[in-house]
Amino acid sequence: MITAVNCEGNGLSSAMQEINDRLAQQGVFGPGSPELALYEQRLTRFFEREFRRHQGNPQSLDALGISTADGPVMEDTGELMESHYDERPEFFAAFLDRHYRAYSMAWYGDSADEVHASTVTLEQAQRDKFALIAGRAGIQGDERVLNIGCGFGSLETFLLEEYPDIQVTGITPSKVQIEFLQQRMRDPADVMSSGRFRLIAGEFDPQSLEQIGLASYELVTSIGVIEHVRNMKLLLECIAQTLVPGGRSFHHFITSQAPIPQFLDPAKTRISLYFPGGRVWPHGEFLQHTERFEPEGSWFVNGMNYWRTLDEWHQRYWNGLTSLYGPVFDAQVVAHWNEYFSLCKAVFAPMDGSFYGNSHYLLRLRGS
Template structure:
């Protein structure tokens, strides 16, 4: 959190999309050719990502939902725009993100002001399950967070305990198609400089999590989607560089973030036209 996510709000606003402030992959298409030809703006591609998640998570609009790792509330904005009757409990360990969401809850012109939204500022591993609610939720969802999960069995057991019978889990995270053992521990990769303690799980490993929940869906999303997302973030970052340097970032900070964008594009998502590293969509159900 301190290294990467709790940076000043104005910095993230300089490069994220303007509609959702989504700090995760946008969706431009299925194949590298479709992705590169797509004429979506970043804002449209983030909207399409959330539409696809809702479709694959089978959201009807009457659910009680727990979101583990909500970022700036980007998914919640999409949810309340399209499914105004859902009830959402959302968690972030980032003070920058939590303060942003709280400010929108106080804004009478924002969706969050009248939405059935409960914000918890904490790490999921520090919250007693009873506080979240045993068998309380129809859906537990997590977008771009499981890269920081150390113990899959423990988190799946927790999510199963929070679900109602026949409830479901939906996950969106960075995965690899081949198995690269060194990427289980980010300290041994270039990515570790930017995500301390992070890891890249193999696509197949997520489907092996069957002890507490039953996998129903596992789809690999070509990494060129993330390459194009980060390339646009990188472009917007440099377009704002004079203002950022004047107010928010030192030269050392600029070097750090420029390297982050470059490493993610070149090391992770560009090789083999997105076939090595991409995102995974997974749906599980509690029997």
């Protein structure tokens, strides 16, 4: 049943209190409440138990009968866009950092202790993430870069602002992101209008390679995208075709230290309610498919970085409820997204972020 919460006619802080009270009456508790803290603790304990149970699993998925070398590059993209990325832009604006609109982990430090001790803003931590990636990817500043799954243009913004000679092509199938980026490209004050950014609307797959450009890029990147990939072998083959001889490829995505079989079947996970077709691959899997590449580096980034990013997003979302939904809104919609942030936080928190985190990989095209 849809339940409306009305908070019209109050000052800001009393309105927030009223929202909290009314949502609590519907069983929806926000960040800062003891009820949500207890719920997140229980979820975290559940995931920690599962992680400990599976931490000795072999890295290879073959033993589990799971293949990352068949089927399309990504699956369920239409459903994924509908249920997630094509939410209205105000939804994402309510919680993402203001400058980059990055929809991926921000970087606060190497260890859980550093993450907890960090005093930087979300905006700065997103910038630090891009700087870390630029360093690891060995960006010189004169490359033609292809960024797969460009979101709202977060990496593009960083690169175009930082390097005056770089050129970036971004690709995304999300109508909301495409419209947002097209608006930015029309704004003369925005770096995306510099003529050094090209947008491709669509999916990254074998059919789009000619439009993207064969042998046309010195660097191909993805940030927060390979969680949507089913066929890593085909993905890397497609990437190889877009690179110039000797070109590099850098990827950042969520990984686990060992495979958790039940989280590798999108039909069975709660998170696939938010990300149809989404999976968390073990850290070692990507490097099983690098026949066309020389691996030049791989890193595991502590998961407390994502926990803290999500916690910041969660608080911003909750504090912005009235700006986002107006004076009358649906408690079930709030419950849906409130659960999303809690669930995601709870997978990164166990074992001080040492089991679920993000991996970085740098590859160089062989044979050149």
